[in-house]
Amino acid sequence: MAKKLKDCFPMIREENELLAEIRESETLRRTFQGWPEEKQRIFLDCCTGARGVKMLYDSFFKEIMNPEKNPERIEELLSLLLDRQVRILKVLPLEGTRLAGAHSLVIMDIVVELEGGSLANVEVQKLGYRFPGQTGCVAGFPEHGGAGGDPGPSGVLPGFWEAYEEIYRLCRNVGDIMEMFSRELQELESRKS
Numbered sequence: 001m002a003k004k005l006k007d008c009f010p011m012i013r014e015e016n017e018l019l020a021e022i023r024e025s026e027t028l029r030r031t032f033q034g035w036p037e038e039k040q041r042i043f044l045d046c047c048t049g050a051r052g053v054k055m056l057y058d059s060f061f062k063e064i065m066n067p068e069k070n071p072e073r074i075e076e077l078l079s080l081l082l083d084r085q086v087r088i089l090k091v092l093p094l095e096g097t098r099l100a101g102a103h104s105l106v107i108m109d110i111v112v113e114l115e116g117g118s119l120a121n122v123e124v125q126k127l128g129y130r131f132p133g134q135t136g137c138v139a140g141f142p143e144h145g146g147a148g149g150d151p152g153p154s155g156v157l158p159g160f161w162e163a164y165e166e167i168y169r170l171c172r173n174v175g176d177i178m179e180m181f182s183r184e185l186q187e188l189e190s191r192k193s
Contacts, residue, residue: 001075005052009165009168010018011165011172013047013171014015015048017049018044018048021174022174022178025174028124028174031178035182043099046181047171053164053167053168053171055167059180060167060180061107061108061124063166063180064167067088067091067108067110068091071164072163074108074110075088075112078112078122082114084114084115085114085115086112086114086115087113087115089110089111089112090109090110090117091110092110092111092121093109094106094109105126106124119193
């Protein structure tokens, strides 16, 4: 029998419990009712485990992959992607850095040491819909392609189980998670214009 996310992450709330908390707070209720019905459903589905959380949404990514708070997570991710050990040396300040005519926003900027001692600057960028491809850059992936590392028995790459646990703990704080979700909705709207 297939497991449900709640079986793996017991902190996931039921929809009726989540809706009751939203209804009890005028601020939360107003925010929730201000979203289109489709976005309300996505929010509820993500917070209740009916749908996977999009970890690459900026708000989630910044929280879960914060190099100052969780350096081991971003080191593991980069090590898997680059197929070599990576160690963060320094987190650089962001100050809302925009690139390519304001269509790309730097959301993480770090200096890392690669296995073998070479240094690299790694930026994580949010790319707008009108991303000018000619100014793009390509990371150095191994010749055999793809990310290294094998999924664990649950099908989740090592270290990411804890990241999803953290996301579902975040979902228990409805005010904070609604604020994150609202920022994502605003960002999506601003990209359309």
